[in-house]
Amino acid sequence: MKIFCIGRNYALHAKELGNAVPESPVVFMKPPTALLKNNMPFYYPEFSESIEFEGEIVLKICKNGKYIQPKFAPDYYHEITIGIDFTARDLQSKLKEKGLPWELAKAFDNSAVIGDFVSINSLTDKDAIHFDLRKNGDVVQSGNTADVIFQFDALICFVSQYFTLQTGDLIFTGTPAGVGKIAIGETYAGFVEGKKLFECEIK
Numbered sequence: 001m002k003i004f005c006i007g008r009n010y011a012l013h014a015k016e017l018g019n020a021v022p023e024s025p026v027v028f029m030k031p032p033t034a035l036l037k038n039n040m041p042f043y044y045p046e047f048s049e050s051i052e053f054e055g056e057i058v059l060k061i062c063k064n065g066k067y068i069q070p071k072f073a074p075d076y077y078h079e080i081t082i083g084i085d086f087t088a089r090d091l092q093s094k095l096k097e098k099g100l101p102w103e104l105a106k107a108f109d110n111s112a113v114i115g116d117f118v119s120i121n122s123l124t125d126k127d128a129i130h131f132d133l134r135k136n137g138d139v140v141q142s143g144n145t146a147d148v149i150f151q152f153d154a155l156i157c158f159v160s161q162y163f164t165l166q167t168g169d170l171i172f173t174g175t176p177a178g179v180g181k182i183a184i185g186e187t188y189a190g191f192v193e194g195k196k197l198f199e200c201e202i203k
Helices: 012-018 069-077 089-097 154-161
Strands: 004-008 025-032 051-052 055-061 077-084 112-114 129-134 138-144 170-172 185-191 195-201
Touching: 025 154, 025 195, 051 077, 055 129, 055 138, 069 154, 077 170, 077 185, 112 138, 112 170, 112 195, 154 170
Parallel strands: 004 170
Antiparallel strands: 004 025, 055 077, 055 170, 077 112, 129 138, 129 185, 185 195
């Protein structure tokens, strides 16, 4: 199982971090050990003083494919959820300054929260999915997939040019503006179209 993540897929988020809006998808990966599911808590790691939340819609790949063409892309994902891409922003900044890879800041243990999956056919409009991330009950990020730079189908096609997609692979599709620091004692919950799909306490 592979975890693909798409960076800077919402223009306002790219701008809030001072990054250029990309001309093609920015792709990085997390290992299976990054997964945090079943509402398990997140334990703040000792190697960072600035872990930030990034709420995202996550696609689950439902069959194997490579070099997938646009007309077939919708056949490769039938379920979605909301997740968090936890990022050690202090480490990421240092790595970016040196032109080094982001893995230490992005792919550490339990850095990929996922919620319960729902059928994409159960949603009113799969191209305009509203989602939000709440901290202690208050909305801290609110997004709509209509605002992405690269739509889901385009991401499927792009990623599959380089990596064979396999059943069970996940694609974190990018975060909207509003990312921020987490703190011990906080609780985060992810919602898609008003339905809570996960809760995660920071310990």
